[in-house]
Amino acid sequence: MQLTKNNLQEKQQQIYDAIVIGGGAGGLSAGIYLQRYLLNSLIIDKGKARSFWMQELHNYLGLPADTPGRVLLQQGKKHYDSLNGDFLNGFVEEVIDEGETFAVRVKVGRQNSIEAVFRSKYLIAASGIIDYLPPLDDMRNVYEYAGYNLHVCMVCDGYEMTNKQCGFFAGSEAAIAEMVFNLSWFTPYITVFTHGAFTVSDSLKAKLREHGYPLIETPIKQFRGEHHRMTGVELIDGSIVELETGLISMGSRYHNTYLKGIGLEMKGGNLVTDNMCRTSHPRILAIGDLKVGLNQVIIAAGDGALAATAIWREIRRAVGAKPWVENLPAVTNG
Numbered sequence: 001m002q003l004t005k006n007n008l009q010e011k012q013q014q015i016y017d018a019i020v021i022g023g024g025a026g027g028l029s030a031g032i033y034l035q036r037y038l039l040n041s042l043i044i045d046k047g048k049a050r051s052f053w054m055q056e057l058h059n060y061l062g063l064p065a066d067t068p069g070r071v072l073l074q075q076g077k078k079h080y081d082s083l084n085g086d087f088l089n090g091f092v093e094e095v096i097d098e099g100e101t102f103a104v105r106v107k108v109g110r111q112n113s114i115e116a117v118f119r120s121k122y123l124i125a126a127s128g129i130i131d132y133l134p135p136l137d138d139m140r141n142v143y144e145y146a147g148y149n150l151h152v153c154m155v156c157d158g159y160e161m162t163n164k165q166c167g168f169f170a171g172s173e174a175a176i177a178e179m180v181f182n183l184s185w186f187t188p189y190i191t192v193f194t195h196g197a198f199t200v201s202d203s204l205k206a207k208l209r210e211h212g213y214p215l216i217e218t219p220i221k222q223f224r225g226e227h228h229r230m231t232g233v234e235l236i237d238g239s240i241v242e243l244e245t246g247l248i249s250m251g252s253r254y255h256n257t258y259l260k261g262i263g264l265e266m267k268g269g270n271l272v273t274d275n276m277c278r279t280s281h282p283r284i285l286a287i288g289d290l291k292v293g294l295n296q297v298i299i300a301a302g303d304g305a306l307a308a309t310a311i312w313r314e315i316r317r318a319v320g321a322k323p324w325v326e327n328l329p330a331v332t333n334g
């Protein structure tokens with residue numbers, strides 16, 4: 001059921017088996033599994049999942065290679081709705097561990113927003129990350145190409161960049177050192193851009209030179225191209241660098257602030273989990289991009305299945321096997 005400002009009251013009285021924070025690929029998958037295990041779940045999602053920005057999903061088994069992320073999300077949401085799971089568009093501000101339950105405080109509505117508190121026995125953190133993009137004066141110019149041939153993920157789109165003239169847009173010296181030489185697996189035609197945001201050490205400059213990769217430290221004015229196809233960049237000095245594709249590697253924002261009060265084991269911004277997606281808190285699970293691992297749709301969807309199954313096992317074991325009452329020997333008194 002879609003929750004709205006009008007029907008929130010009653011839902012705040014019940015205790016869900018699980019609340020899933022984030023309705024992207026991972027969260028929807030978890031919700032589908034939870035409902036099919038006959039558990040009751042609520043997905044809370046603020047919208048614009050990372051998969052929403054994915055224009056073509058080239059590497060997912062069984063889907064046409066040009067499937068847009070938003071189609072995957074729409075289908076997933078429809079599937080979850082058909083299983084009668086609850087879904088709320090809202091922003092989770094805080095999670096409080098109350099012992100037996102979690103209290104999840106949510107801001108609902110952008111204008112005239114109200115606050116609601118939902119409770120559950122288990123929590124699945126599926127709120128993902130979002131990529132930093134080159135900070136240009138006109139950000140619409142970046143959105144025009146990001147997710148098309150201006151990529152953010154080498155694992156996802158390295159194949160798309162094979163042997164193309166590729167701009168590598170770095171957010172730090174470490175990003176250059178870690179990524180550029182791996183990117184050369186797909187294409188050696190790499191030009192590195194710092195956007196004037198940081199300095200590059202002499203040793204790394206020398207290594208780039210040894211590999212023949214130009215380094216451009218002049219800030220970028222704008223990306224060039226048309227119909228979402230980036231064809232190069234214009235620098236602030238007016239010079240133009242022709243490109244066929246690009247990879248942005250400027251770091252990510254982790255959507256984990258609502259968990260700050262709970263002291264979970266983290267690695268950088270990611271949550272550390274075991275092989276069933278359990279965090280260091282026995283009733284909080286983490287899936288998809290927010291946990292340590294590979295940031296891929298297929299992993300997020302698989303994580304959703306694991307986390308829901310871990311929760312089902314625990315609840316099922318606590319409840320025990322249900323007897324077929326009519327087949328039990330009659331109890332006689334005296």
Ligand SMILES: Cc1cc2nc3c(=O)[nH]c(=O)nc-3n(C[C@H](O)[C@H](O)[C@H](O)COP(=O)(O)OP(=O)(O)OC[C@H]3O[C@@H](n4cnc5c(N)ncnc54)[C@H](O)[C@@H]3O)c2cc1C
Nearest residue numbers: 022024025026046049050092127128156288289295296297
């Ligand atoms: C441009 C682009 C191209 C990509 N291409 C591919 C590809 O080809 N193949 C591939 O496998 N992967 C690709 N990826 C990666 C893929 O999108 C992610 O790995 C995947 O979306 C992770 O799923 P998730 O459920 O963990 O997170 P998301 O899909 O990001 O979902 C998280 C959801 O949680 C919500 N949320 C965050 N904080 C809160 C909060 N406090 N309260 C409520 N909701 C919250 C977010 O708004 C979002 O809707 C691409 C990513 C990008 C950006």
